[in-house]
Amino acid sequence: MPTQEAPVKIRVNNLTKRFGDLTVLNGINFTIKKGELLAIVGPTGCGKTTFLNCLSKLMPATEGEILIDGEEANPRKHNISYVFQEPTCLPWRTVRENVAYGMEIKRIPKRECEERANQIMDLVGLSSCADLYPNQVSASMMQRIAVSRAFAVNPDLLLMDEPYGQLDVKLRYYLEDELVNLWRKLGSTVLFVTHNIEEAVYVAERILVLTNKPTSIKAEIIVDLPRPRNLIDPRFVDLRKQVTELIRWW
């Protein structure tokens, strides 16, 4: 597990986004350490998706900067992965080809692509359906494909936008375990956005709580529970309550 002394990987300085008169993000500052799994929770409509779109450079920020290893973030140069809320499989590619898609764009040699795709598909249990098309697998499988594709490029920063929001509870627990497992094995730096407090406490090492619009960071909570985490451990419940309180108090 990454240590407290790991170097800073991502530094966000004064990130601000305005749409005309509407300020959505208001001077957000934070850092993510290398190999850290950071969760961001906030009320519905607080601009979480805008926040991710700015971080991934899909949308230009009005002010502020996002630095990866001290350099301005650039999707062409850095490996940024983004797992969207809805499944984003390419229906004309098989599962294997979908997992390799990000690596193909990054022009990673074919051999290495195959090896890495196989390794990750083994980890998440996609190997048995590697040659099927996305419309032949279930919805949870599709989201797994997107997660695998995101991890496969060895991302400098992996952004996840409520990836498991649409799945039932049992599957969600299962996929959260799988996510933690992948993250620990591959040591990626992950930013996980969710509105599910329990999910945040379960997967993250640190949680940032956002305020309502104009959004800024309200609090930071360190989750130093051992893994695998137990949902009914009193300390777990405590932390969960703590985050819930923060969200309730506007």
Place this chain on the structure above:
Amino acid sequence: MAYKEVEVKQPLMLTILPYVSIIAFFALWELVVQTGFIPDTLLAAPSTVVKTFIVKLHDINPDGATMGTHAWTSIQEAFLGYALSLLIGIPLGLCMGWFKVVEGLCRPIFELIRPIPPIAWIPLTVFWFGIGLTGKVFIIWIAGIVPCVINSWVGVRMTNPTLIQMARTYGASDWQIFTQLCIPSALPMVFGALQLALTYCWTNLVGAELLAADSGLGYLITMGGRVARPDIVVLGMICVGVSGAIIGFVIDQVEKKLLAGIRR
């Protein structure tokens, strides 16, 4: 986890229904003509049409060419026009969907030309190309290019924006997104265009052959009308219909093979 192809058995009823409807249609048709409900000077019975078809295979009377010549002429014209409309229309439509410059340049002209019926081009076509093959191909080309452009354009426009965002976060270039995402996701619409353009081309064949022709299925139909032979008219119509349906079926099969992951 085991994934298996599941074969869905269709009820026998649904399998035979299309054949039943076709047989019933022709039987009814034969009946109304044979019983004299509709006089045979107005409509030829299917049996008469079959007889005429067999005769026309080697007899050039009364219209000056055998069935084979007519069919070959039409196929040549229709396919040249069809191929040209696909070749120009599809790439143009795809580019219009993705590149704003191409859309800005081509769309106004296209919208202006689109509502003009292809047959309205006949006089100009005669001025430009005379009465040979070129003129007819031009009319058919005009007819076929419209659905090609529209469908390809809409197909690209309908690309799921989240897929485009996904590719952008991996650092894909505009060209990569166009070729790897937009074109494949437009393919179902493009195959729709193949079918539509075929219909447009094939139906405008008769129009194109109004241009002083001396053979072709459209010509056969107009000649049949001129010499008051309903059997020849119907024969020409059925040939156009059947060959169109066959080509449509072939395109459908190719589509099913190619678009395995998209439509199943």
